[in-house]
Amino acid sequence: MPAEAGAARADERGAARADERARAARRAARVRALRPWLLLAPALGVLAVLLFWPLVRVVSLSFQEYGLRQINTGESNYTGLDNYREILGDSFLWTTVLPNTVLFAVSCVVLTVVVGTLVALLLQRLGKTWRVICSTVIMMAWAMPAVTGTYVWIWIFDPLNGVVSGGLDAVGAIEPRETNWFTDRWSFYAIATLNVVHHGFPFVAVTLYAALLTIPRELPEAALMDGANAWQRFWRITVPTIRPVFAVVTILSTIWDFKVFAQIYLMPGGAGANPDVLNLGVWSYIQSFSRNEYGMGSAIAVLLTLLLLAITVGYVKALAREGDQL
Incomplete structure (x- = not known):
């Protein structure tokens, strides 16, 4: 025991x-x-x-009627969802601001990714000297501040003294004194699109070029020996190999282009003088700082954020589903 x-x-x-x-x-x-x-x-x-x-703080303000009086007194005046009801019930949102925001951003994203991809493929095929020269030139476009670049494009399309108007006037295509590129909604956003794509494609080009360097040479060489043309090699080998990089640059471009502000606000009429060219970002700013309706401006900013989140999450889920099927 x-x-x-x-x-x-x-x-x-x-x-x-x-x-x-x-x-x-x-x-x-x-x-x-x-x-x-x-x-x-x-x-x-x-x-x-x-x-x-x-x-x-922005979300909190979006539920309030907040103006100069509230700033001076420091009091809060919660009105619930009134700001959102007013915005969503305003036909100006659905007929002007939202189409301007979405169509402009989609156009900029598509063109930025396409141009950046083409430039990246060009850099891959250039010799060392020309690659350095081209990379330096495109990086200068990326380094240029948005404000400076916007004023350059305003000068280029100036109705009286601009390069475009002068050239078209020389061939008798337009009458400069009767043509203003910034008053028409479509020409206004065409110029803004050129501005945004010119400023954004270098990031896409450099990023994709770095991704192209990671593709083993054996893959395109084997495809070439099998008789694949350039388009087939790009679509069947290049795109699947660097798909995650394409996803990153597309998502970042989407976020940047949906919240474009300076390129719209600084153009003639973009600060509110021409309501037909407002997007969500500029509309939020005008409601807040021009009309002192900070609650309304905050609600617009929240809606823009929710729109960005919905688009980004939807795009990521689509990529995940596509990856699971491969």
């Missing part, structure tokens, strides 16, 4: 030690899992202050 009791106590001590080792292992695992968050804590704190709190 004493021997059995001693064995039982030894088993209990062994079980206790095993439990202690298991608890120590769990504590160590929790510490290891916590270390990255401790390292990220300062950066996350800064982001919370600079990004999260302003977002919370």
Whole structure:
């Protein structure tokens, strides 16, 4: 019996030690899992202050009737969903602002990705010297501030002294004094599209060129030996191989182009003088700072954010489904 009791106590001590080792292992695992968050804590704190709190404030203002009086008194005047009802019930949103925003952004995204892809393929085929020259030139377009680039395009299409008007006047195609490219909705956004694509395609080109360098040479060479033409090699080899990079540049371009502001606001009529050319970003700014209706402007900004989230999430899910099918 004493021997059995001693064995039982030894088993209990062994079980206790095993439990202690298991608890120590769990504590160590929790510490290891916590270390990255401790390292990220300062950066996350800064982001919370600079990004999260302003977002919370905008959402809060969107549920209020907030103007100069509320700024002076500091009081809150919550009106629930009244701002959203007024915006969504306004035909101006559905007939002018939303079509301007969506059609303009889609056109810019498609053209930016297409032009950037073509330039990336060109860089891949150029020699070292010309590749450096072309890369430097396109990076200058990317480095140019949006404000500066917008004023350059305004000068190019100036009705009286612009390069385009002068050239078309020289061949008798237009009468400059009777032609203003900025008053018509379609020509206004055509110029804005040129501006945005010119400023955005270098990022796409450089990013895709870097992705093209990761494709093994054996793949296109084998396809060429099998008789595949250039289009087949691009569509069957290049695109599937760098599809994640295409997804990234498309999503980023979508976010940037849906919230374009300076390129619209700075053009003649874009600051509100011509309501036909307003998009969601400029409309939100005008409601807030020109009409001092900060609650209404915040509600428009929230709707723009929700639209961007819906488009981005939908695009990512579509890519995930397509990837699962491959």
